[in-house]
Amino acid sequence: MAKEVNKRRTFAIISHPDAGKTTITEQLLLFGGVVRKAGTVKAKKSGSFAKSDWMEIEKKRGISVTSSVMQFNYQGKRINILDTPGHEDFSEDTYRTLMAVDSAVMVIDSAKGIEPQTKKLFQVCRMRGIPIFTFMNKLDRDGRSPLDLINELEEVLKIDAYAMNWPIGMGKGLKGIYDLYNQRIELYRKEDHEETFLKLDQTGKLAEDHPLKEESIYRQVLEEIELLKLAGNQLDPQRVAAGEMTPVFFGSALTNFGVKTFLDAYLQFAPAPGSHQLVDGQSISAVNPEFSGFIFKIQANMNPNHRDRIAFVRICSGKFERGMDVYLKRTGKKIRLANSTQFMADTRETVEKAVAGDIIGLYDTGNFQIGDTIYTGKQALQFEKLPQFTPELFVKVSAKNVMKQKSFHKGIKQLVQEGAVQLYQSYSTGDYILGAVGQLQFEVFQFRMKNEYHSDVIMTSMGHKIARWINPEQLDEKMSSSRNLLVKDRQGLPLFLFENEFSERWFKDKYPHVALTAKL
Numbered sequence: 001m002a003k004e005v006n007k008r009r010t011f012a013i014i015s016h017p018d019a020g021k022t023t024i025t026e027q028l029l030l031f032g033g034v035v036r037k038a039g040t041v042k043a044k045k046s047g048s049f050a051k052s053d054w055m056e057i058e059k060k061r062g063i064s065v066t067s068s069v070m071q072f073n074y075q076g077k078r079i080n081i082l083d084t085p086g087h088e089d090f091s092e093d094t095y096r097t098l099m100a101v102d103s104a105v106m107v108i109d110s111a112k113g114i115e116p117q118t119k120k121l122f123q124v125c126r127m128r129g130i131p132i133f134t135f136m137n138k139l140d141r142d143g144r145s146p147l148d149l150i151n152e153l154e155e156v157l158k159i160d161a162y163a164m165n166w167p168i169g170m171g172k173g174l175k176g177i178y179d180l181y182n183q184r185i186e187l188y189r190k191e192d193h194e195e196t197f198l199k200l201d202q203t204g205k206l207a208e209d210h211p212l213k214e215e216s217i218y219r220q221v222l223e224e225i226e227l228l229k230l231a232g233n234q235l236d237p238q239r240v241a242a243g244e245m246t247p248v249f250f251g252s253a254l255t256n257f258g259v260k261t262f263l264d265a266y267l268q269f270a271p272a273p274g275s276h277q278l279v280d281g282q283s284i285s286a287v288n289p290e291f292s293g294f295i296f297k298i299q300a301n302m303n304p305n306h307r308d309r310i311a312f313v314r315i316c317s318g319k320f321e322r323g324m325d326v327y328l329k330r331t332g333k334k335i336r337l338a339n340s341t342q343f344m345a346d347t348r349e350t351v352e353k354a355v356a357g358d359i360i361g362l363y364d365t366g367n368f369q370i371g372d373t374i375y376t377g378k379q380a381l382q383f384e385k386l387p388q389f390t391p392e393l394f395v396k397v398s399a400k401n402v403m404k405q406k407s408f409h410k411g412i413k414q415l416v417q418e419g420a421v422q423l424y425q426s427y428s429t430g431d432y433i434l435g436a437v438g439q440l441q442f443e444v445f446q447f448r449m450k451n452e453y454h455s456d457v458i459m460t461s462m463g464h465k466i467a468r469w470i471n472p473e474q475l476d477e478k479m480s481s482s483r484n485l486l487v488k489d490r491q492g493l494p495l496f497l498f499e500n501e502f503s504e505r506w507f508k509d510k511y512p513h514v515a516l517t518a519k520l
């Protein structure tokens, strides 16, 4: 089993929308032999989540969502790529996904440098201390100077950077990359041409005669490389493993240039599954023979023809076999895992066996919640809590057609379990209230309610609110006033939705003994 676990490389690609995540994913799948033609994944793109895109995806559902986990074999390794929605309104989903990976690839548009979403996602990876690899994309276009990009990584993200390779020109003048790591020059070529590598001699210059030697850009790059060797960081695999240093690769995903070079080097540095933290401060090693895992994502109606609901499990230790019994920590119940699936780029297949590092999908009839731990063996386990966000935007929601309450309730229940939005109920009126981090979440909710549950919903915006939980024992319903709304969450726990900071402060002044908390 340890041998199998050590073959696993499980990672996510993080980037700001449009940096090229989908394009590079597709190239990786090409190398894995999973898709045969570029453009296959593109059509199924589930990342960008403009509302119109999302509806498009909806039509192609079942395919689109298989791309949320992609698995393939490459050079003796088994690779799991987890997709993350790019739009910031879905950052909660993305953050949870990042809890399920062992490393991350950060794709940056070399003309734009670090953008807001890259920075946020980077910080989550940083917090987890996982290795981060950087791909500076779109070298076939004129972008910023490589030195400038490297400096920005160090200054803005506060991470040491080590250039694994260096562009020789860019845009129309792109000649290739100077590959420090492999001691060679890789010539730029049209997408459908073979790679050409030129050897470097001991001093780092071209070993043989080549027209490139006469180009001024070649001489300039040699100077830059000298400078890097003198003033830059040394490659330190331990610091890479600790997430303190990021190896940087340059390339162009669109023309499939430098992507294979990146992947090959990446696989040498990217970690196999390690250990996972438990709530009690202990940890579980990936090669522990007992099975354990946690649910980081739930998705309903992945295939509209089957009306199914899938719970995505990251296996943290041991091995999974279809039909095995596990314990669900939250309820203490024993559950048989009979219906499981794994994901390739455009198919789903039943999975019989999987090991730590793999992601499996369990067909779920309502047993699981996001954050659940499942395990075998005598010792009850609970993995660390997944990050949660306090919603900031709220809407009142009701069914347009009062005769159709049943589908309304079913839809809300399932979508809330998915973690798509949060649900609250007003103490005084019983109204349903939804909370989200971003507006787009509501729009997708409304769209899915109609499409998947045939329920037209009316949403009335309540605007921004500050959500603060209160100890139920300290609650007195009289504390509710016109400036705050008393609601209960899905677990029945009370919280106030304050209009603004002023009304929260006013409340605190009035009830100094009452403790308010931002998150549960």
Ligand code: GDP
Pocket: 015, 016, 017, 018, 019, 020, 021, 022, 023, 024, 047, 048, 086, 137, 138, 139, 140, 141, 251, 252, 253, 254, 255
């Ligand atoms: P995502 O939003 O990060 O998934 O980005 P996409 O992969 O969809 O890429 C966004 C746009 O950038 C698309 O029009 C791509 O064709 C384009 N693109 C991606 N990689 C490259 C590249 O290496 N060079 C150029 N010129 N365009 C690229």
